[in-house]
Amino acid sequence: MLNKSMDFDRMNSAGYLVNNLARLFWAGLRHRIEPLGIVPGQFAALLELWINDGQTQKELVKKLDIEQATLANTLARMERDGLITRKEHPTDGRARIIRLTEKAWAIREDAYKAANATNEKALSTLSGEEREQFISIMRKVIDEMRGND
Amino acid sequence: MLNKSMDFDRMNSAGYLVNNLARLFWAGLRHRIEPLGIVPGQFAALLELWINDGQTQKELVKKLDIEQATLANTLARMERDGLITRKEHPTDGRARIIRLTEKAWAIREDAYKAANATNEKALSTLSGEEREQFISIMRKVIDEMRGND
DNA sequence: TCAATTTGCATAGTTTGCTATTTAACAGTA
DNA sequence: TACTGTTAAATAGCAAACTATGCAAATTGA
Numbered sequence: 188m189l190n191k192s193m194d195f196d197r198m199n200s201a202g203y204l205v206n207n208l209a210r211l212f213w214a215g216l217r218h219r220i221e222p223l224g225i226v227p228g229q230f231a232a233l234l235e236l237w238i239n240d241g242q243t244q245k246e247l248v249k250k251l252d253i254e255q256a257t258l259a260n261t262l263a264r265m266e267r268d269g270l271i272t273r274k275e276h277p278t279d280g281r282a283r284i285i286r287l288t289e290k291a292w293a294i295r296e297d298a299y300k301a302a303n304a305t306n307e308k309a310l311s312t313l314s315g316e317e318r319e320q321f322i323s324i325m326r327k328v329i330d331e332m333r334g335n336d
Numbered sequence: 337m338l339n340k341s342m343d344f345d346r347m348n349s350a351g352y353l354v355n356n357l358a359r360l361f362w363a364g365l366r367h368r369i370e371p372l373g374i375v376p377g378q379f380a381a382l383l384e385l386w387i388n389d390g391q392t393q394k395e396l397v398k399k400l401d402i403e404q405a406t407l408a409n410t411l412a413r414m415e416r417d418g419l420i421t422r423k424e425h426p427t428d429g430r431a432r433i434i435r436l437t438e439k440a441w442a443i444r445e446d447a448y449k450a451a452n453a454t455n456e457k458a459l460s461t462l463s464g465e466e467r468e469q470f471i472s473i474m475r476k477v478i479d480e481m482r483g484n485d
Numbered sequence: 486t487c488a489a490t491t492t493g494c495a496t497a498g499t500t501t502g503c504t505a506t507t508t509a510a511c512a513g514t515a
Numbered sequence: 516t517a518c519t520g521t522t523a524a525a526t527a528g529c530a531a532a533c534t535a536t537g538c539a540a541a542t543t544g545a
Contacts, residue, residue, distance in 0.1 A: 405503075409502090
Protein backbone atom coordinates (compact mmCIF):
# COMPACT_ATOMS: atom_id res chain seq x y z
CA MET A 188 0.00 0.00 0.00
CA LEU A 189 1.44 3.29 -1.07
CA ASN A 190 -0.39 5.62 1.20
CA LYS A 191 -2.62 5.41 4.21
CA SER A 192 -4.71 8.30 2.87
CA MET A 193 -5.79 6.03 0.05
CA ASP A 194 -8.11 4.35 2.49
CA PHE A 195 -11.30 5.43 4.11
CA ASP A 196 -12.81 3.18 6.73
CA ARG A 197 -16.48 3.98 6.98
CA MET A 198 -16.91 1.95 10.14
CA ASN A 199 -14.64 4.48 11.82
CA SER A 200 -16.29 7.51 10.30
CA ALA A 201 -18.49 9.51 12.65
CA GLY A 202 -20.60 10.67 9.74
CA TYR A 203 -21.27 7.18 8.50
CA LEU A 204 -22.20 5.95 11.95
CA VAL A 205 -24.44 8.91 12.66
CA ASN A 206 -26.29 8.40 9.40
CA ASN A 207 -26.75 4.74 10.12
CA LEU A 208 -27.97 5.42 13.60
CA ALA A 209 -30.43 8.04 12.46
CA ARG A 210 -32.05 5.61 10.05
CA LEU A 211 -32.32 2.98 12.77
CA PHE A 212 -34.00 5.43 15.13
CA TRP A 213 -36.30 6.52 12.32
CA ALA A 214 -37.31 2.95 11.57
CA GLY A 215 -37.82 2.09 15.23
CA LEU A 216 -40.02 5.11 15.81
CA ARG A 217 -41.92 4.51 12.58
CA HIS A 218 -42.87 1.00 13.65
CA ARG A 219 -44.02 2.14 17.06
CA ILE A 220 -46.13 5.08 15.95
CA GLU A 221 -47.63 3.46 12.88
CA PRO A 222 -50.60 2.17 14.92
CA LEU A 223 -51.26 5.77 15.98
CA GLY A 224 -51.65 6.92 12.39
CA ILE A 225 -48.63 9.21 12.35
CA VAL A 226 -45.16 9.12 10.78
CA PRO A 227 -41.78 10.24 12.13
CA GLY A 228 -41.59 13.46 10.11
CA GLN A 229 -44.71 14.70 11.89
CA PHE A 230 -43.31 14.03 15.32
CA ALA A 231 -41.36 17.24 15.88
CA ALA A 232 -44.28 19.44 14.90
CA LEU A 233 -46.64 17.47 17.11
CA LEU A 234 -44.29 17.70 20.09
CA GLU A 235 -44.12 21.45 19.77
CA LEU A 236 -47.86 21.89 19.22
CA TRP A 237 -48.75 19.66 22.15
CA ILE A 238 -46.80 22.07 24.32
CA ASN A 239 -48.00 25.21 22.58
CA ASP A 240 -51.00 24.82 20.31
CA GLY A 241 -52.11 27.53 17.91
CA GLN A 242 -48.81 28.78 16.49
CA THR A 243 -48.04 30.05 13.01
CA GLN A 244 -45.81 28.15 10.61
CA LYS A 245 -43.12 30.76 11.07
CA GLU A 246 -43.08 30.26 14.84
CA LEU A 247 -42.84 26.51 14.39
CA VAL A 248 -39.98 26.79 11.92
CA LYS A 249 -38.01 28.85 14.41
CA LYS A 250 -38.21 26.04 16.97
CA LEU A 251 -37.98 22.94 14.77
CA ASP A 252 -34.62 22.50 13.06
CA ILE A 253 -36.06 22.09 9.59
CA GLU A 254 -36.51 24.35 6.60
CA GLN A 255 -39.68 26.30 6.01
CA ALA A 256 -40.50 24.41 2.82
CA THR A 257 -40.07 21.06 4.56
CA LEU A 258 -42.45 22.09 7.31
CA ALA A 259 -44.99 23.48 4.85
CA ASN A 260 -45.14 20.11 3.11
CA THR A 261 -45.29 18.17 6.36
CA LEU A 262 -48.11 20.38 7.63
CA ALA A 263 -50.00 19.82 4.39
CA ARG A 264 -49.80 16.06 4.95
CA MET A 265 -50.83 16.49 8.59
CA GLU A 266 -53.85 18.49 7.51
CA ARG A 267 -54.70 15.84 4.95
CA ASP A 268 -54.41 13.19 7.68
CA GLY A 269 -56.69 15.11 10.02
CA LEU A 270 -54.06 15.99 12.61
CA ILE A 271 -54.20 19.79 12.30
CA THR A 272 -56.33 22.58 10.94
CA ARG A 273 -55.04 25.85 9.51
CA LYS A 274 -57.21 28.94 10.06
CA GLU A 275 -56.65 32.51 9.00
CA HIS A 276 -54.60 34.70 11.31
CA PRO A 277 -56.65 37.45 12.96
CA THR A 278 -54.33 40.31 12.00
CA ASP A 279 -51.94 39.03 9.33
CA GLY A 280 -53.52 37.87 6.09
CA ARG A 281 -50.42 35.91 5.07
CA ALA A 282 -50.08 33.86 8.22
CA ARG A 283 -52.21 30.94 9.31
CA ILE A 284 -52.86 29.58 12.79
CA ILE A 285 -52.06 25.90 13.15
CA ARG A 286 -54.23 24.04 15.60
CA LEU A 287 -54.28 20.39 16.64
CA THR A 288 -57.41 18.33 16.11
CA GLU A 289 -58.98 16.04 18.66
CA LYS A 290 -57.34 13.16 16.87
CA ALA A 291 -53.90 14.64 17.48
CA TRP A 292 -54.64 15.31 21.14
CA ALA A 293 -55.92 11.80 21.61
CA ILE A 294 -52.65 10.11 20.69
CA ARG A 295 -50.40 12.33 22.76
CA GLU A 296 -49.61 9.97 25.60
CA ASP A 297 -49.11 6.98 23.32
CA ALA A 298 -46.80 8.99 21.12
CA TYR A 299 -44.65 9.99 24.09
CA LYS A 300 -44.51 6.38 25.11
CA ALA A 301 -43.46 5.30 21.63
CA ALA A 302 -40.65 7.84 21.50
CA ASN A 303 -39.48 6.98 24.98
CA ALA A 304 -39.55 3.28 24.19
CA THR A 305 -37.44 3.82 21.07
CA ASN A 306 -34.86 5.79 23.01
CA GLU A 307 -34.94 3.34 25.87
CA LYS A 308 -34.38 0.38 23.60
CA ALA A 309 -31.55 2.14 21.79
CA LEU A 310 -29.73 3.12 24.94
CA SER A 311 -30.48 -0.08 26.84
CA THR A 312 -26.99 -1.37 26.20
CA LEU A 313 -25.34 1.70 27.74
CA SER A 314 -24.51 2.47 31.35
CA GLY A 315 -25.97 5.57 32.94
CA GLU A 316 -22.63 7.30 32.53
CA GLU A 317 -22.40 6.36 28.88
CA ARG A 318 -25.87 7.69 28.21
CA GLU A 319 -24.92 11.02 29.67
CA GLN A 320 -21.72 11.09 27.67
CA PHE A 321 -23.56 10.22 24.50
CA ILE A 322 -26.15 12.97 24.90
CA SER A 323 -23.65 15.60 25.95
CA ILE A 324 -21.22 14.75 23.16
CA MET A 325 -24.00 14.96 20.59
CA ARG A 326 -25.02 18.35 21.87
CA LYS A 327 -21.43 19.55 21.67
CA VAL A 328 -21.02 18.33 18.10
CA ILE A 329 -24.33 19.84 17.02
CA ASP A 330 -23.31 23.20 18.44
CA GLU A 331 -19.99 22.98 16.68
CA MET A 332 -21.51 22.09 13.32
CA ARG A 333 -24.20 24.70 13.52
CA GLY A 334 -21.63 27.31 14.41
CA ASN A 335 -19.60 27.86 11.30
CA ASP A 336 -19.33 25.62 8.27
CA MET B 337 -48.43 19.90 36.26
CA LEU B 338 -50.28 16.68 36.83
CA ASN B 339 -47.76 14.23 35.58
CA LYS B 340 -44.15 14.23 34.52
CA SER B 341 -44.95 11.76 31.74
CA MET B 342 -47.01 14.48 30.10
CA ASP B 343 -43.78 16.05 28.94
CA PHE B 344 -41.28 15.07 26.34
CA ASP B 345 -38.11 17.09 26.11
CA ARG B 346 -36.69 16.62 22.65
CA MET B 347 -33.42 18.26 23.54
CA ASN B 348 -32.83 15.30 25.85
CA SER B 349 -33.98 12.70 23.38
CA ALA B 350 -31.22 10.62 21.81
CA GLY B 351 -33.33 10.07 18.72
CA TYR B 352 -33.95 13.75 18.18
CA LEU B 353 -30.28 14.60 18.59
CA VAL B 354 -29.14 11.79 16.32
CA ASN B 355 -31.51 12.90 13.61
CA ASN B 356 -30.34 16.47 13.92
CA LEU B 357 -26.73 15.46 13.80
CA ALA B 358 -27.21 13.26 10.77
CA ARG B 359 -28.70 16.14 8.80
CA LEU B 360 -25.83 18.40 9.77
CA PHE B 361 -23.26 15.82 8.63
CA TRP B 362 -25.21 15.34 5.43
CA ALA B 363 -25.25 19.07 4.72
CA GLY B 364 -21.55 19.43 5.51
CA LEU B 365 -20.59 16.60 3.24
CA ARG B 366 -22.90 17.81 0.49
CA HIS B 367 -21.24 21.20 0.40
CA ARG B 368 -17.79 19.72 0.28
CA ILE B 369 -18.43 17.16 -2.45
CA GLU B 370 -20.60 19.33 -4.63
CA PRO B 371 -17.56 20.56 -6.60
CA LEU B 372 -16.71 16.92 -7.35
CA GLY B 373 -20.03 16.33 -9.04
CA ILE B 374 -21.33 13.79 -6.53
CA VAL B 375 -23.97 13.79 -3.79
CA PRO B 376 -23.97 12.19 -0.34
CA GLY B 377 -26.20 9.28 -1.21
CA GLN B 378 -23.64 8.08 -3.72
CA PHE B 379 -20.85 8.11 -1.20
CA ALA B 380 -21.28 4.71 0.36
CA ALA B 381 -21.43 2.93 -2.99
CA LEU B 382 -18.37 4.80 -4.21
CA LEU B 383 -16.40 3.92 -1.08
CA GLU B 384 -17.15 0.25 -1.52
CA LEU B 385 -16.44 0.24 -5.26
CA TRP B 386 -13.17 2.13 -4.85
CA ILE B 387 -12.06 -0.74 -2.63
CA ASN B 388 -13.57 -3.49 -4.73
CA ASP B 389 -14.64 -2.52 -8.24
CA GLY B 390 -16.79 -4.76 -10.42
CA GLN B 391 -19.36 -6.10 -7.97
CA THR B 392 -23.01 -6.93 -8.55
CA GLN B 393 -25.82 -4.94 -6.97
CA LYS B 394 -26.57 -7.82 -4.68
CA GLU B 395 -23.01 -7.88 -3.35
CA LEU B 396 -23.12 -4.14 -2.76
CA VAL B 397 -26.42 -4.34 -0.91
CA LYS B 398 -24.96 -6.88 1.46
CA LYS B 399 -22.22 -4.45 2.48
CA LEU B 400 -24.03 -1.11 2.40
CA ASP B 401 -26.71 -0.71 5.06
CA ILE B 402 -29.45 0.27 2.66
CA GLU B 403 -32.32 -1.51 0.94
CA GLN B 404 -31.99 -3.07 -2.48
CA ALA B 405 -34.53 -0.68 -4.02
CA THR B 406 -32.71 2.34 -2.61
CA LEU B 407 -29.43 1.18 -4.07
CA ALA B 408 -30.99 0.38 -7.43
CA ASN B 409 -32.23 3.96 -7.69
CA THR B 410 -28.96 5.44 -6.51
CA LEU B 411 -27.04 3.36 -9.05
CA ALA B 412 -29.38 4.54 -11.79
CA ARG B 413 -28.54 8.14 -10.93
CA MET B 414 -24.84 7.31 -10.77
CA GLU B 415 -25.03 5.79 -14.22
CA ARG B 416 -26.88 8.83 -15.47
CA ASP B 417 -24.14 11.03 -13.96
CA GLY B 418 -21.38 9.03 -15.60
CA LEU B 419 -19.94 7.55 -12.41
CA ILE B 420 -20.56 3.87 -13.15
CA THR B 421 -21.40 1.49 -15.96
CA ARG B 422 -23.50 -1.67 -15.67
CA LYS B 423 -22.56 -4.58 -17.91
CA GLU B 424 -24.11 -8.00 -18.22
CA HIS B 425 -22.85 -10.68 -15.86
CA PRO B 426 -20.87 -13.45 -17.61
CA THR B 427 -22.85 -16.35 -16.16
CA ASP B 428 -26.04 -14.91 -14.62
CA GLY B 429 -28.40 -13.17 -16.99
CA ARG B 430 -30.24 -11.40 -14.17
CA ALA B 431 -27.19 -9.83 -12.52
CA ARG B 432 -25.15 -6.91 -13.76
CA ILE B 433 -21.54 -5.99 -13.06
CA ILE B 434 -21.10 -2.49 -11.71
CA ARG B 435 -17.89 -0.78 -12.68
CA LEU B 436 -16.53 2.68 -11.89
CA THR B 437 -15.76 5.07 -14.72
CA GLU B 438 -12.60 7.12 -15.09
CA LYS B 439 -14.55 10.07 -13.74
CA ALA B 440 -15.30 8.20 -10.51
CA TRP B 441 -11.68 7.10 -10.11
CA ALA B 442 -10.45 10.64 -10.69
CA ILE B 443 -12.27 12.13 -7.70
CA ARG B 444 -11.32 9.44 -5.23
CA GLU B 445 -8.69 11.32 -3.25
CA ASP B 446 -10.68 14.54 -3.13
CA ALA B 447 -13.74 12.64 -1.94
CA TYR B 448 -11.78 11.04 0.91
CA LYS B 449 -10.50 14.47 1.86
CA ALA B 450 -14.00 15.92 1.85
CA ALA B 451 -15.33 13.17 4.10
CA ASN B 452 -12.38 13.44 6.44
CA ALA B 453 -12.72 17.20 6.60
CA THR B 454 -16.40 16.90 7.51
CA ASN B 455 -15.64 14.45 10.30
CA GLU B 456 -12.70 16.49 11.49
CA LYS B 457 -14.72 19.66 11.67
CA ALA B 458 -17.54 17.92 13.49
CA LEU B 459 -15.29 16.34 16.10
CA SER B 460 -12.96 19.30 16.44
CA THR B 461 -14.59 20.35 19.68
CA LEU B 462 -14.02 16.94 21.30
CA SER B 463 -11.01 15.61 23.13
CA GLY B 464 -9.33 12.48 21.86
CA GLU B 465 -10.99 10.49 24.59
CA GLU B 466 -14.41 11.90 23.79
CA ARG B 467 -13.99 11.02 20.14
CA GLU B 468 -13.27 7.43 21.02
CA GLN B 469 -16.23 7.33 23.39
CA PHE B 470 -18.49 8.82 20.75
CA ILE B 471 -17.52 6.30 18.08
CA SER B 472 -17.62 3.31 20.39
CA ILE B 473 -20.98 4.30 21.91
CA MET B 474 -22.47 4.71 18.44
CA ARG B 475 -21.25 1.28 17.43
CA LYS B 476 -22.77 -0.21 20.57
CA VAL B 477 -26.12 1.45 19.96
CA ILE B 478 -26.17 0.43 16.31
CA ASP B 479 -25.50 -3.17 17.27
CA GLU B 480 -28.25 -3.04 19.84
CA MET B 481 -30.80 -1.55 17.45
CA ARG B 482 -29.95 -3.89 14.63
CA GLY B 483 -30.26 -6.83 16.96
CA ASN B 484 -33.91 -7.12 17.78
CA ASP B 485 -36.56 -4.50 17.31
C1' DT C 486 -49.85 57.92 -0.60
C1' DC C 487 -47.86 54.75 -3.25
C1' DA C 488 -43.89 52.30 -5.12
C1' DA C 489 -40.43 49.31 -3.41
C1' DT C 490 -39.06 45.99 -0.18
C1' DT C 491 -39.84 42.47 3.07
C1' DT C 492 -42.20 38.64 4.83
C1' DG C 493 -45.23 34.28 5.35
C1' DC C 494 -46.40 30.59 3.03
C1' DA C 495 -46.85 27.60 -1.07
C1' DT C 496 -44.98 25.24 -4.95
C1' DA C 497 -41.56 23.13 -8.12
C1' DG C 498 -38.04 20.04 -8.62
C1' DT C 499 -34.37 16.83 -6.86
C1' DT C 500 -32.41 13.25 -3.74
C1' DT C 501 -32.73 9.48 -0.86
C1' DG C 502 -34.90 6.61 2.19
C1' DC C 503 -38.66 3.03 2.77
C1' DT C 504 -42.18 -1.01 1.46
C1' DA C 505 -44.41 -3.61 -1.96
C1' DT C 506 -44.68 -5.42 -6.41
C1' DT C 507 -43.15 -6.82 -11.06
C1' DT C 508 -40.18 -8.92 -14.41
C1' DA C 509 -37.05 -11.96 -16.13
C1' DA C 510 -33.73 -15.48 -15.47
C1' DC C 511 -32.18 -19.38 -12.95
C1' DA C 512 -32.51 -23.93 -10.61
C1' DG C 513 -34.54 -27.96 -9.16
C1' DT C 514 -37.84 -31.62 -9.76
C1' DA C 515 -41.68 -34.46 -11.29
C1' DT D 516 -39.15 -31.16 -20.76
C1' DA D 517 -42.35 -28.54 -18.50
C1' DC D 518 -43.65 -26.66 -13.96
C1' DT D 519 -42.61 -24.56 -9.76
C1' DG D 520 -40.29 -21.92 -6.85
C1' DT D 521 -36.43 -18.67 -5.99
C1' DT D 522 -33.65 -14.90 -6.86
C1' DA D 523 -31.51 -10.31 -9.08
C1' DA D 524 -32.85 -6.20 -10.39
C1' DA D 525 -36.23 -2.74 -11.67
C1' DT D 526 -40.27 -0.14 -10.84
C1' DA D 527 -44.21 2.10 -8.41
C1' DG D 528 -45.53 4.95 -4.89
C1' DC D 529 -44.87 7.49 -0.64
C1' DA D 530 -42.35 10.47 2.99
C1' DA D 531 -39.28 13.87 4.08
C1' DA D 532 -35.20 16.44 3.46
C1' DC D 533 -33.11 20.24 0.61
C1' DT D 534 -32.70 24.64 -2.64
C1' DA D 535 -34.92 27.91 -5.46
C1' DT D 536 -38.73 30.41 -6.83
C1' DG D 537 -43.42 32.44 -6.86
C1' DC D 538 -47.23 35.07 -4.89
C1' DA D 539 -49.86 37.87 -2.17
C1' DA D 540 -50.09 40.57 2.02
C1' DA D 541 -47.71 43.69 5.02
C1' DT D 542 -44.50 47.19 5.96
C1' DT D 543 -41.53 50.96 4.93
C1' DG D 544 -39.99 55.21 3.43
C1' DA D 545 -39.55 59.00 0.12
